[in-house]
Amino acid sequence: MTTVSLLDRAISVLRLNDAGMFTKPGPHQYPHQWNWDSALIALGLSHFDLPRAHLEIRSLLSGQWQDGMIPSVVYHSMPSDYFPPSQFWQIENSPSAPPVPTTGITQPPLLATVVRRIDSRHPNPDFVREVYPSLLRWHRWMHTARDIDDSALACIIHPWESGTDDSPRWLRLFEAIQPEALPEFRRGDTRYVAAAERPNRSEYERFIYLIDVFRKLNYAPTALLAHSPFLAQDVLFNAILFRADEDLRALGVSLGEPTGEIDGWLDRVQGNFNTRFWDEGAGLYYDYDVRSGNPIPVNTAATFLPLFAGLPSREQAQRLVEGHLLNPVEYAPSGQVRHWVTTTARTEPTWEPRRYWRGPVWVIMNWFIAEGLRRYGYDGLAETIRQDTLGLIETSGFREYYDARDGSGCGSDDFSWSAALALEMSHDSK
Ligand code: DGY
Secondary structure, three states: OOHHHHHHHHHHHHHHOEOOOOEOOEOOOEOOEEHHHHHHHHHHHOOOOHHHHHHHHHHHHOOOOOOOOOEOEEOOOOOOOOOOOHHHHOHHHOOOOOOOOEOOOEOOOOHHHHHHHHHHHOOOHHHHHHHHHHHHHHHHHHHHOOOOOOOOOOEEOOHHHHOOOOOHHHHHHHHOOOOOOOOOOOOOOOOOOOHHHOOOHHHHHHHHHHHHHHHHOOOOHHHHHHHOOOOEEOHHHHHHHHHHHHHHHHHHHHHOOOOHHHHHHHHHHHHHHHHHHEEOOOOEEOEEEOOOOEEEOOOEHHHHHHHHHOOOOHHHHHHHHHHHHOOOOOOOOEOOEOOOOEOEOOOOOOOOOOOHHHOOEOHHHHHHHHHHHHHOOOHHHHHHHHHHHHHHHHHHOOOOEEOOOOOOEEOOOOOHHHHHHHHHHHHOOO
């Protein structure tokens, strides 16, 4: 298959999943609009249909809450067999809920970064002026409603907010959560994808238990910070947020907007990020469990996200890359593992090669890592990862994730962000 046909196929996947106003992340498994999926989908669409990319972003923003949160899912009243359905969240009990049905939690904030990148290729000040206030309100919400210690670092209250639902990063926090009573529910996520490639039952029960806690608190931000049994400062989320703050600032400057507030967030996060997350002994970034007051010493690919944000020093970057990413027992292909980059270090006992965020290769993580490597001058390694990722897609199709041992596909097929990032990563070589 030639590169041209790969790009044509990527466009076909985005067209296949086009629901008119928004693009489904996957045709069966994910039938509504997901936040960070949609940002990447807009980036992919911008390569061949700029008006449709703008519509994708407008549709996501239509779900913004009055307090500024952009939710993880906007349901758009589309009937589906997805669980949990919109009614399950009971967001109408919150005075901040928007008129369209959404979840009551957020997702990693990639949108400002995407808007800036699209604008750098197709300058459109009118569009930037239109979306900038919504982006600013979302970022303000993350730096205030989710700031528990005046650090400007954002807390997440649910693993779904990390985008990496069943990552081993969250297992210890889950052990401390004992659901008293669970609402009645029936999972839908194992209808189209093998159960062995989806989260385990005990984690899934906690996902649902947490939603039940939040809806009983009517999603009041102070109550959530005070009472959510799950409360973490997430390396991945905060690295993406810092990068997005930089991009939001650049958009503000292009519009002639004052940037003092954003500068304040950038200064504070820059000052607090390494103190909070860097483990000097391990040479890794660890997430932080706010409830227990302890770092979470689990080695996953989230540790490389700060490179994407330019947050590590040169020396820290060298330790991350040369000590871990290139280490053949942790991340680098070796022996039975033929592909970059497993989402969990293979030295972790919880590494599972085919289960969701427990270890498979994800296109989005490889894109973040390659971008971060280029920022630190590791161009050769970035190129190796870019080519390996495009090769995986070419061989196994636009899958949700891949088994690093043989490159076979897992999870949803016709997965939109794998298609969107194939377009973006092919563009990277031009
Ligand atoms: C799911 O349904 O698996 C999603 O990740 C939750 O947003």
